[in-house]
Amino acid sequence: MLGAIVLLLLLATLAIAGEPVSQTFAASPEKVWSVTASVLKQLGWDIEKSDQSNGWINTESRSVNGEDYGVYAKGARHRLAIRFKAAGPNRTTVTVERNLFKRERILWIDKDEPLTTTDQSVEKNVLAAIGKAL
Numbered sequence: 001m002l003g004a005i006v007l008l009l010l011l012a013t014l015a016i017a018g019e020p021v022s023q024t025f026a027a028s029p030e031k032v033w034s035v036t037a038s039v040l041k042q043l044g045w046d047i048e049k050s051d052q053s054n055g056w057i058n059t060e061s062r063s064v065n066g067e068d069y070g071v072y073a074k075g076a077r078h079r080l081a082i083r084f085k086a087a088g089p090n091r092t093t094v095t096v097e098r099n100l101f102k103r104e105r106i107l108w109i110d111k112d113e114p115l116t117t118t119d120q121s122v123e124k125n126v127l128a129a130i131g132k133a134l
Contacts, residue, residue: 021097024087025131026090028090033084040080048079059082061078064100073105076101078100080096080098081096102114102115
């Protein structure tokens with residue numbers, strides 16, 4: 001019985017780990033988009049791909065820890081997926097999801113494996129910075 005409870009708690013923790021963080025702002029999607037792009041740049045995130053008409057921005061990955069020597073790299077990295085959705089007149093919901101993964105590169109060939117985490121401080125800090133900039 002105790003084993004079943006521990007298993008349920010573990011599964012609940014893993015399910016929570018991948019949950020995105022959302023916040024609704026009192027501004028138009030266009031305004032929130034431009035502020036978000038500026039905030040990401042200020043926080044050191046480079047935009048890899050984006051589509052304003054469909055409301056999404058994906059950042060390039062950044063190192064969390066590890067080493068990178070060009071042809072060889074090993075460590076944890078993360079990237080952000082940000083979604084924008086109109087939530088009424090002059091209201092926009094922004095969802096930030098962080099993808100954490102382990103990367104090993106040997107001779108320019110990357111091998112990525114997903115990692116789980118319950119830490120949502122990165123996502124919350126991005127949303128807080130957007131709110132402050134608005």
